[in-house]
Amino acid sequence: MSTEHPQVEVLPCPKRVRVVFAGQVIADSRSTLLLRGKRRLPVYYFPRKDVKPEHLHTTSVTSDHELGGRTTHFALASGERRVEDGAWSFPEPPHPVLAPLADRIAFAWKAADAWFEEDEEVFVHARDPHVRVDTLQSSAHIQVIIDGVVVADSRRPVMLVETNHPVRWYLPEDDVRMELLTFSPKTTRCPYKGVASYWSATINGKTHENIAWQYRDPIPEIPKIRGLISFYTEMVEAVLRDGDRVS
Structure with missing residues (x-):
C-alpha cells in the first residue's frame, strides 16, 4: 500500500x-x-x-x-x-x-x-499552512454596479487574493455610497481574516441582503483591509476593473 x-x-x-x-x-x-x-x-x-x-x-x-x-x-x-x-x-x-x-x-x-x-x-477551523492570503494595494479603477446604479467607485482598492477563493476587492468607505447600505446583524468568522460584519444594499426600492462585508478589526496579519468594504462579485450586477468586468 x-x-x-x-x-x-x-x-x-x-x-x-x-x-x-x-x-x-x-x-x-x-x-x-x-x-x-x-x-x-x-x-x-x-x-x-x-x-x-x-x-x-x-x-x-x-x-x-x-x-x-x-x-x-x-x-x-x-x-x-x-x-x-x-x-x-x-x-x-x-x-x-x-x-x-x-x-x-x-x-x-x-x-x-x-x-x-x-x-x-x-475561529472556525484550524489554519491550513497551504492557504495563503495576500493583500495588495492597487491603483486599479474599481466600480461596483447594482441594478444599474454605481454603488462604489474607487481608484485606491486593496486586492485580496486567497487560496481557492475568488479575488476580492476592498474599498474605502469614502468611495462607497454608504447612504445606500444598511448595517446588518449578520456576522461570520474567518480563521485567516477575523470577524466580518455585513451590509445590505437598497437600490431602486429593492433590498439586496448581506451583499457586502467589512472586517472592522481583522487579525494582525491582515491589517490592510481594516474598515474597508467588499462586495460579492457573484451577487452584484457587475464589478468593473478599469472598465472590464471582473469574473
Missing part, C-alpha cells in the same frame, strides 16, 4: 495548540499533527498524553473512516456539561498516510468553547 495519498497529508505543527471546554483547558500540546487535504478542513490530532482523560468519555459509537478505518468516538464531559461525539480517534489506521495519527485524539471544532494557537484564539 502506498505511503502517499493524492488527497490528504499529515503534517507536523510547530505551534502550541490548546482546546478549552467548560472553562478548562482539556488539551494542550506542542506536538499536534495536522490532517489536511483537498476539499477538507484541516484537523488537529493530539497525543493522548496531552489530553486530560477525565474529560474524555468513551462511547459505544464506532464508525468507519475511508482512510482511518475503525473510528472510536468520545463524549466530552465536565461537571454537568456533556457533548456527545465531541472527539474521535483512529486506533489502527489501515492506510500508511494516516499511520502517524494512530490513537491520537481529534476534537469536533464546535464542541469546544475556544481554540488557541499559541496565545491567539482561532
